[in-house]
Amino acid sequence: MRQSKLALTWGYIALFAISALFIIPFVWLVRSSLMDLSQIFTMPPQWIPKPFHWDNFHRALTVLPFGTFFANTFIIVVGVLVGTVATSSIAAFGFSRIRWKGRDAVFGILMSSMMLPAAVTLIPSFLGWKTIGFYDTYYPLVVPSFFGGGIFNIFLLRQFYLTIPKDFDEAAFVDGATYFQIYARIIMPLSRSVLIVVSLFSFLGTWNDFMGPLIYLKSDRLFTLALGLQMFQGTYNAQWDLLMAASAAVVLPCVVVFLVGQRYFLEGITLTGLKG
């Protein structure tokens, strides 16, 4: 498509302006996290910390046991990742590579649960976990991922599995392979990139989850980073330097994971937009 010079120039101006708006909050986060309060309160605001207060990070992360919060979050993330990758790929295989009566109807019913507001299942789920004695443990946060790992992930994987030629399975069948062998030796190795997408989405979803830990965790020692940060804000609500340092420390792993896996992310979101 041809574009006039003028249109392109305006396009650049608009893109630079929008990018600036999107990036300024990050810049503000980082500069505030490296200043002491007297610099933060200077008017008009300064952009560059002078001097750089790297000790903010040390102070922010030691006043509360952020090491523990980090370890807790990590444990939950690993549990959810294992459950999600294992069971969503198995289920997606059953919904795409095996032909059985009622398959697409069952899949459609499961898909419809994506539209269900979490609030509807929240209270009975909470009461159920509490009744069997798992309130204030990680079970309610991890165990559900071992049951299919979320219909969204099954959907993503199924979309991908449907693009793999049927001949692969049929040839293996002729050689006497079972469904399990086809899943493990043919489909899994081919779906490396889409499994990375699923892992990245689950990592971020779990790392960022706030409502789940808020409802199921009571003891401080079990808190995740998201809960810890919120608790920090309640205690040190005027200490913007420390608050920003703690926030930056929570954001950083996500940014690193995103930048490393960026290519997969964009592919994954694009897969979402395809008609199922």
Next chain:
Amino acid sequence: MRKGLFYGLLFTSPAILGFLIFTLGPMIASLALSLTDYNVFKAHASFVGFDNYARLFSGEDDLFYKSLGITFYFVLLRVPAVIIISFVVALLLNMNVKGRAVFRTIIYLPSIVPAVASAMIWMWLLNPDLGLINSALRWLHLPTSNWLYSENSVIPSVVLTTLWGIGGTVIIFLAGLSGIPKQYYEAIEVDGGGWYSKLRHITLPMVTPTIFFNTIMAIIGSFQVFNEAYILTQGGPNNRSLFYVFYLWRTAFRDTEMGYASALAWVLFLIILFFTFIVFRTSKSWVYYEGGERA
């Protein structure tokens, strides 16, 4: 391929069980709970019929109508804002510009920031005395605002903070835009049409399925806003940001009225279902599917 049904059910059993245990079961349980006065401090629940629903709609609980109104206002502001801004940004990214990948990364990046951290950043940016936004407005000699701390500006301020995370919607629009065949635009150029005819007669009709998808997602997400209410405002000031799900959470987990909160949950479910249905129904008249086939 014999025994398809056996193996099919075997492979999909984790997902089917998960659906029964963590979705369908709790859904039915919450409907049942909504007909009781279950309170965590009471020994057992007693059946009260539709009393909870009667209490909701009778106006006895004025916070119900208040939170419903606030949430509608939020949805009404946020959904069009998300759709229009994401679409415009996607159009810009779809131009033949250099450094597209860099712009795209910058615009997507905020959507991966954890909600708690994003809330902290925005509380600080919107701080009435020391925040960057008011400082910038003062520097430009423009009127400032109390943002999250004033009754009239709190909802638009929350909308503003969520617009930082529109990256996912932009990327989906971009995927929709890149699927439009180039020949269509060339045909318009041959006829001497400019950018407006291209937008009006090709781009817009061709991305209606994407607009449709994104609108549904934005409606479902906006009705359920919780983190922002909890972290940014705690429903304040003076209950002016008492979002529906936040009110539900407060009723269930602070006031421990599980039965009444379940009725709140079901009302929300029906509201979301209703709006999704409306969008689906109207889609016949405005969503274009290639090949003339309409959903």
